[in-house]
């Protein structure tokens with residue numbers, strides 16, 4: 001079973017629950033590199049999902065150290081990444097990109113070539129097969145507004161709107177493995193990588209109106225780097241769905257983790273929610289900032305500060 005399939009098999013809420021307590025490998029299985037950066041020394045490879053990387057926190061106390069981060073003293077239950085699980089090396093027998101059409105192995109979804117993460121309960125085999133039903137719904141909506149769906153200006157609107165909605169949610173049809181396209185490179189580099197101000201357009205799952213903004217992503221590599229554009233593509237996978245900003249932020253962080261197993265990942269999302277601008281409280285200048293800090297970004301204040309300084313610099 002491929003790495004992506006395993007990631008995909010987690011529902012949004014499972015993913016959310018899992019990440020809430022995610023921490024990176026404990027000090028006893030880590031070697032210290034650059035400053036306080038940490039890389040797993042485990043050579044274990046192979047496939048693993050977040051779910052099967054959940055292990056109990058070690059019984060033995062962590063080594064006392066002045067550098068010991070406060071986060072490791074937390075009493076809350078923790079998910080620990082068991083090893084440096086990675087996308088399987090391509091030994092030449094497996095294509096990097098799955099065959100198309102891709103199908104699901106999940107019962108009831110055998111013919112499905114989209115919704116890899118199964119966030120949606122769906123029947124049609126392709127996204128386009130959704131169009132007629134969606135267009136009918138938009139037509140009803142127009143009627144519900146008191147409009148005449150048959151007047152000239154609106155005649156094609158239901159189909160246009162359906163196509164637009166499919167576009168706004170096209171992330172459901174994407175998966176990490178395809179998007180990465182093998183652009184993960186071995187590189188002896190352990191300095192922070194930051195790509196900031198990546199434009200993001202998403203759809204508020206509560207009101208079905210847009211929220212938009214920018215995403216900044218940082219990671220501290222452990223001998224693997226990611227093609228730079230892939231960070232922006234990861235943002236697309238998860239923003240082009242019905243979302244809440246908090247989940248979007250976490251999903252991006254987890255995907256970067258899955259892609260390159262870094263020592264840490266930091267994601268900051270700054271969003272403007274049209275549901276708060278055009279309606280409701282109508283606060284046109286409010287911005288929502290969410291962040292997910294994993295691994296060394298969570299544990300080491302200096303690393304986190306370095307990232308935030310880079311993100312906030314003009």
Ligand SMILES: Nc1nc2c(ncn2[C@@H]2O[C@H](COP(=O)(O)OP(=O)(O)OP(=O)(O)O)[C@@H](O)[C@H]2O)c(=O)[nH]1
Pocket residue numbers: 204205206243244245246273275276279280281
């Ligand atoms: N946490 C979070 N909340 C969001 C997001 N997008 C929209 N919301 C909120 O979802 C909530 C829905 O609240 P409800 O009271 O059920 O809906 P409502 O009556 O339309 O709420 P108002 O927006 O306050 O008018 C609102 O507070 C929205 O601001 C998001 O990305 N994250």
Ligand SMILES: [Zn+2]
Pocket residue numbers: 204205206207208209273274275276
């Ligand atoms: Zn909303």
